[in-house]
Amino acid sequence: MLIDSHCHLEYEGLVEDQQGVLARAREAGIGGFLNISTRQREWGKVVGTAAREADVWASIGIHPHEADQHADLGEGALLEAATHPKVIGIGETGLDYYYDKSDRGVQQALFRTHIAVSRETGLPLIVHTRNAEADTARILEEEMGKGAFPALIHCFTASAEFGRKVLDLGLTISLSGIVTFKNAKDLQAVASGIPEDRLLVETDAPFLAPVPHRGRTCEPAYTADTAGFVARLRGTTPEHLAEATTRNFFALFRKAAA
Ligand SMILES: [Zn+2]
C-alpha cells in the first residue's frame, strides 16, 4: 500500500470526478490520501471530503501564494480548525519567491504563524518552498530553536545543501513526480541519498504528472509511478519502498494512526 501524502482533491481537474479519481487510485494500490488546503475558504470542502472518506485526511493552512489575502489570519482560526479529527497536518505554508504572488514579509509572518500552531498542536507542518532556500532554512532553524515541531518539505526540488540542512533539523522530505523528469538529475541524486526513514511520496495532483503521464492531469493513482521510479533509483523494490514510506507517513502524522 502507498499513501499520497499531498494532493488537492478539491481542485479543478479532480473535483469534477472525485469519486472516479479516488477509485482509480485505490485500484492502483493507494490506500491513503492527504487532501491539502491552500486558502481558508476551501478548508470546509477539504475537511468535508476527509470526513466522508475513511482513507482521506485533511490539512488546514494557507499557501504562500495566498498570503496577502490572509494577512490577518491568526493562530486562533488554525487552532480551531485543527481540532477536527480528520485534520492531521498544518499547511501547506512556506515561501514562494519564484512566483512572488504575495509580499515576502507577509509570507514569512504567516509561515511563522503556521509553525506556532504546529508546535502547539503537534500536527506536522507541510512546507512549500520555491526559490527561497535561505529564508526557509533560516526561519525553520530559528523556530526549531524556540521549540521543536514535526515538519516535512513537500514536493522537494531544492539543493542538496538545503536537503542536508532540513534533514539535520529533523524534517522529512516528500518527493513528487518531478523526480521522474529527464532533466531532474540533481534532484535524483538527492533523492537517492535521503535516509529511508525520512522519505515520503506524493503527487501534488492535479499538478506535475510523473513520467509516463506528463502533460495529463495528475491523479493520486500516479503515486505508484513516482514510487516505482524512486524505488529503482534507490536500488530497492516498489514493495519495500511502499512499506517504508507508509510507515514513515504514520510515524510523522501520528493523528492519522490514532
Ligand atoms: Zn506546494
Ligand SMILES: [Zn+2]
Ligand atoms: Zn500543493
